[in-house]
């Protein structure tokens with residue numbers, strides 16, 4: 543296996559060293575094959591919002607598995623999960639299940655191009671929408687750059703219709719729209735950027751994108767693969783009150799099983815095959831195990847107080863990290879939206895991280911030392927400065943407080 547892993551960030555390439563191999567997990571704790579118990583803030587990069595191996599999810603999946611793992615025919619599980627998801631997203635009326643966030647983004651872009659009859663997609667520098675050819679464009683620091691593939695193996699033609707602009711830079715978005723009037727199919731954005739570390743939208747940014755898309759007849763595509771059911775029950779679109787035209791989902795809606803989905807108003811979704819001509823299919827799509835894990839997870843999140851609990855434990859962690867860093871004089875900027883949190887190792891105390899450029903300027907060497915010290919202290923965070931941490935319902939106050947104690951030592955060790 544390249545790098546010994548099935549997905550690159552797991553390899554510890556950014557921080558050095560060898561990843562832990564995991565034998566089992568329960569609640570907020572991972573157990574590695576060397577019998578270490580580690581408090582986990584990776585949460586499989588987002589899906590495990592109710593904690594690992596939640597008894598309700600395990601029981602539902604075991605029961606579903608005994609009835610067969612896939613049929614290639616419709617089930618009421620799909621209908622139930624679709625209804626629950628759509629009830630959380632006012633404005634989204636129909637959806638299609640796929641197998642990953644990558645597939646959701648790829649299919650949503652196809653729909654946006656078909657619906658508008660236009661080719662150009664605008665995305666943000668440092669925005670991640672899976673490993674789709676046309677979206678693997680990381681256009682450097684220019685305000686507006688024509689697409690250059692950020693991986694070999696992608697033909698220039700595949701990214702020629704992709705433009706990149708800085709996240710949180712409404713002027714750059716406006717310029718891109720004006721210079722390509724009548725040619726933009728959609729603006730694809732993570733409404734809360736979670737793949738450059740964590741960078742929340744500046745006040746008015748998402749509203750401004752909404753207005754630009756409406757004005758120019760383009761579709762606003764919110765990639766909520768990470769933020770859907772994470773930053774609020776109804777995702778970032780309800781948290782910030784901005785209505786996209788297409789929503790991509792994944793991660794949490796599969797409760798730890800492979801899944802993705804894209805949703806939109808009916809007039810758009812009816813263009814998807816077989817209701818319409820836009821082809822998109824999948825042998826394992828909507829499979830009963832993923833649907834069951836997703837349903838069980840969302841039902842736990844629907845319980846009164848779930849998001850309030852996520853907010854208060856995440857706030858406790860945020861405050862603790864700030865205090866722990868201050869003790870050792872470590873400059874950090876802690877960005878947090880709900881249960882997504884990311885401490886950036888900035889150059890000076892008081893520096894803010896509001897853009898990809900500011901995130902990219904952080905001290906990744908200090909982050910690496912902090913990461914390893916924290917892991918030695920029994921706490922697992924993503925092995926990169928440019929990933930969000932995820933708090934789950936299984937992180938109780940005691941778990942958070944033990945994390946803060948470990949972080950105090952790790953900040954000191956990383957100086």
Ligand SMILES: *Cc1c(COP(=O)(O)O)cnc(C)c1O
Nearest residue numbers: 642643644670671672765767768
């Ligand atoms: C994780 C993620 C994806 C890709 O999802 P996969 O299931 O890994 O293919 C796409 N968009 C965003 C915003 C993500 O966080």
